[in-house]
Amino acid sequence: MNLNKIFNPKTIAVIGASSSPNKVGHDIFRNLLDSKKKVHPVNPKAKKILGMIVYKSVMDIKGKVDLAVIAVPAQTVPVVLEEVIRKKVPFTIIVSAGFSESGEIELEQKVIGLAKDKTTILGPNCLGIINPHKKLNVSFFNKMPKKGSIAFVSQSGALGVAMLDWAIKNNIGLSSFVSIGNAIDLEYSELLKHMDRDKNTKAICIYMESVRHGERFLETLKSVKKPIIVLKAGKTKTGEKAAFSHTAALATEDAIYEGIFRQGKAVRVNTLYQLFEIAQVHALDQQPKGKKALIITNAGGPGVIASDAFENAGLELVDLPKHIKKELNDILPKHWSNNNPIDIIGDALPIHYKKTLNKLKNATFFDFIMVLLTPQTMTNPTEVAKELVAFNKKTKYPVFACFMGGHQVSEARRLIKKGGILHFMEPEYAAQVISKMVIK
Amino acid sequence: MNLNKIFNPKTIAVIGASSSPNKVGHDIFRNLLDSKKKVHPVNPKAKKILGMIVYKSVMDIKGKVDLAVIAVPAQTVPVVLEEVIRKKVPFTIIVSAGFSESGEIELEQKVIGLAKDKTTILGPNCLGIINPHKKLNVSFFNKMPKKGSIAFVSQSGALGVAMLDWAIKNNIGLSSFVSIGNAIDLEYSELLKHMDRDKNTKAICIYMESVRHGERFLETLKSVKKPIIVLKAGKTKTGEKAAFSHTAALATEDAIYEGIFRQGKAVRVNTLYQLFEIAQVHALDQQPKGKKALIITNAGGPGVIASDAFENAGLELVDLPKHIKKELNDILPKHWSNNNPIDIIGDALPIHYKKTLNKLKNATFFDFIMVLLTPQTMTNPTEVAKELVAFNKKTKYPVFACFMGGHQVSEARRLIKKGGILHFMEPEYAAQVISKMVIK
Numbered sequence: 001m002n003l004n005k006i007f008n009p010k011t012i013a014v015i016g017a018s019s020s021p022n023k024v025g026h027d028i029f030r031n032l033l034d035s036k037k038k039v040h041p042v043n044p045k046a047k048k049i050l051g052m053i054v055y056k057s058v059m060d061i062k063g064k065v066d067l068a069v070i071a072v073p074a075q076t077v078p079v080v081l082e083e084v085i086r087k088k089v090p091f092t093i094i095v096s097a098g099f100s101e102s103g104e105i106e107l108e109q110k111v112i113g114l115a116k117d118k119t120t121i122l123g124p125n126c127l128g129i130i131n132p133h134k135k136l137n138v139s140f141f142n143k144m145p146k147k148g149s150i151a152f153v154s155q156s157g158a159l160g161v162a163m164l165d166w167a168i169k170n171n172i173g174l175s176s177f178v179s180i181g182n183a184i185d186l187e188y189s190e191l192l193k194h195m196d197r198d199k200n201t202k203a204i205c206i207y208m209e210s211v212r213h214g215e216r217f218l219e220t221l222k223s224v225k226k227p228i229i230v231l232k233a234g235k236t237k238t239g240e241k242a243a244f245s246h247t248a249a250l251a252t253e254d255a256i257y258e259g260i261f262r263q264g265k266a267v268r269v270n271t272l273y274q275l276f277e278i279a280q281v282h283a284l285d286q287q288p289k290g291k292k293a294l295i296i297t298n299a300g301g302p303g304v305i306a307s308d309a310f311e312n313a314g315l316e317l318v319d320l321p322k323h324i325k326k327e328l329n330d331i332l333p334k335h336w337s338n339n340n341p342i343d344i345i346g347d348a349l350p351i352h353y354k355k356t357l358n359k360l361k362n363a364t365f366f367d368f369i370m371v372l373l374t375p376q377t378m379t380n381p382t383e384v385a386k387e388l389v390a391f392n393k394k395t396k397y398p399v400f401a402c403f404m405g406g407h408q409v410s411e412a413r414r415l416i417k418k419g420g421i422l423h424f425m426e427p428e429y430a431a432q433v434i435s436k437m438v439i440k
Numbered sequence: 441m442n443l444n445k446i447f448n449p450k451t452i453a454v455i456g457a458s459s460s461p462n463k464v465g466h467d468i469f470r471n472l473l474d475s476k477k478k479v480h481p482v483n484p485k486a487k488k489i490l491g492m493i494v495y496k497s498v499m500d501i502k503g504k505v506d507l508a509v510i511a512v513p514a515q516t517v518p519v520v521l522e523e524v525i526r527k528k529v530p531f532t533i534i535v536s537a538g539f540s541e542s543g544e545i546e547l548e549q550k551v552i553g554l555a556k557d558k559t560t561i562l563g564p565n566c567l568g569i570i571n572p573h574k575k576l577n578v579s580f581f582n583k584m585p586k587k588g589s590i591a592f593v594s595q596s597g598a599l600g601v602a603m604l605d606w607a608i609k610n611n612i613g614l615s616s617f618v619s620i621g622n623a624i625d626l627e628y629s630e631l632l633k634h635m636d637r638d639k640n641t642k643a644i645c646i647y648m649e650s651v652r653h654g655e656r657f658l659e660t661l662k663s664v665k666k667p668i669i670v671l672k673a674g675k676t677k678t679g680e681k682a683a684f685s686h687t688a689a690l691a692t693e694d695a696i697y698e699g700i701f702r703q704g705k706a707v708r709v710n711t712l713y714q715l716f717e718i719a720q721v722h723a724l725d726q727q728p729k730g731k732k733a734l735i736i737t738n739a740g741g742p743g744v745i746a747s748d749a750f751e752n753a754g755l756e757l758v759d760l761p762k763h764i765k766k767e768l769n770d771i772l773p774k775h776w777s778n779n780n781p782i783d784i785i786g787d788a789l790p791i792h793y794k795k796t797l798n799k800l801k802n803a804t805f806f807d808f809i810m811v812l813l814t815p816q817t818m819t820n821p822t823e824v825a826k827e828l829v830a831f832n833k834k835t836k837y838p839v840f841a842c843f844m845g846g847h848q849v850s851e852a853r854r855l856i857k858k859g860g861i862l863h864f865m866e867p868e869y870a871a872q873v874i875s876k877m878v879i880k
Contacts (some may be wrong), residue, residue, distance in 0.1 A: 156741025168848025301596025406609025
């Protein structure tokens, strides 16, 4: 199914557009006006909304409509949907809540019956769609995330909002955001296939509570070439119970999902931030080819903590080849660790980091490098960060960073992230995320 | 052993004080001048340092000296230590590096032999001591943490610096900080006993790579009444190897440590931030009495994620008693979850949070409460935060929070932390930290 028109429609009708700022129908309409698309408000009672002439029905709009957005009370949805179908609008987003999630199963069935093969529906009970590359916001979330290469499909609108807000604060770019709500029509499979074709998308994140068509989903996972990272909630008995009272979809045994993800080669993560951290690694093309780690540190303690964390996560600290030790002897202080982690000692200057990194530029005995730093007396975290960013541009293997501390490393962290290097708050967390990427 | 004079000395001599801002002996001296104690610089070559008259030897100082700080090159330490002993200074902090950690085992043995019973030594190869309650900074870390009730003992100076910097940025108060370095004399046991007596300390954090006197340490753990939280590095084979090349102390089998911590009822954590999070819970007197959790949320998805995380961590989501359900029916929207997590639905206003919390004020069917929030259209995170802080003052059970998002929840998070409530970035992390506190 070609979904281009839902992600990049030429003309949009907002049914239930409102001039009252407290209403969802107002927020969506206002967000859409910023998109510079042809947007038509539909509302039988209003005359003008934000300066635009209002249509009484979608059928009154002249010319084709690519996308209808429905934001009217649930009970009114079938009536307006009939008009959408008569107008031959190919795609419809129903944001209205009050369907199966509230026990209104018959009403939902009615909508499904009406729409069948006549218009493709996203929702109901969803937040909508955002496509930052087209500056298109068909949702009631009021900000536009940065353009980027991570696509995010969320079964929970509320969670979607939180993650959008978080992505904006952390300067993470998205290729698209889709809230699927009750997913009576468009579900994961169609969306994933679209994102796999979408040239802006490098990695796909999913927040999932349940899937309706398991077999189709597995087939899709197998066919999609881009990396898929999944946070599946409702793992435990307690979680299943909570998921049931949230979406009325009974989550089946977690083991079945586990099997699907494994067969489909999707990466399953445990936390929301892991979801985005791993997606970012893919977005930055920073996947390690294997589990061999090299650690550089100016502090023994963090080196030990990182070693523990890496081994616990199934990563491997490779031994240093003799010739590397020899070369490092020439440039490092006498008491450097002579081992991996390469502890270049507490009084390490930016030049020590630089020289050490440069000796490793073309090395092949490891798969990725992790640079640790604590802000000691002689340390200049900001200058080390600059060296790291410069080095990252020259080397082919992934470089990760963990600069520990507070104010003294703030600017360094900012430069590292801006320079396209993934920064982790602690070694343990880094180990968990990195291991998810390399160990299948 | 009474350690009051090392944490609160009246007169201090800095041997190796320097007027050169790049030297440790300068930083320590400058930090001490801010303490408004009697501080004397000692240096055979200088005449005045920062306006103070310099003594050629510690023996030239008139009157008693409570604490000598030695910051001269390692080879010179025995000579100045002899003078310290002749001057009968009861406590000596040797910050100088270049002893067993650099292979100079004989030099370290010489220092041990000299000091024996004559002066109590902290270090060598350490960062020093900080006592925020006395504004005393006998270290070369250049900031003063906030006064508070967490004591922190670190075997790694570099890690100590990172955590001090982090604590300052996150507004976490400390009762004392001690870097033990090579710990040739003062080790964990004496320090823990002191902190157990210290009226400013409510919880004790330890970063440990190895302990010299295991049996004595276990006895101490058993005798100390205040909560002790330990991050023990060198857990795995890889970590042990890294720890060895860092401090030359061979970490024994991790199982032995595990046994000691269990018998001594110390809480063992996996990450640095967990160390401080748990200490904060104790500092705020917010330990849950048991594992029964109650979750309040305005979003189903996060409720499911939290349920999973809590069950995985061994916490229990209690069922709601009938009378509570009934009372909540009167105040919550029709479609609230009728269950734990109490999902008060996406359009929950601050008043819904307030009313729900107030119904639970005197309830006894759970041990702690976790409030989740995502910033949806109708949500006012800042006002909800205010309600939460007000409620926290009225209730006896611990209240935790997890407000998910970015900019839209920033101010709310600030108010929550300022209001004495522990805030977690994600439910999974909260579950790990809380479970460490209640499950023995």
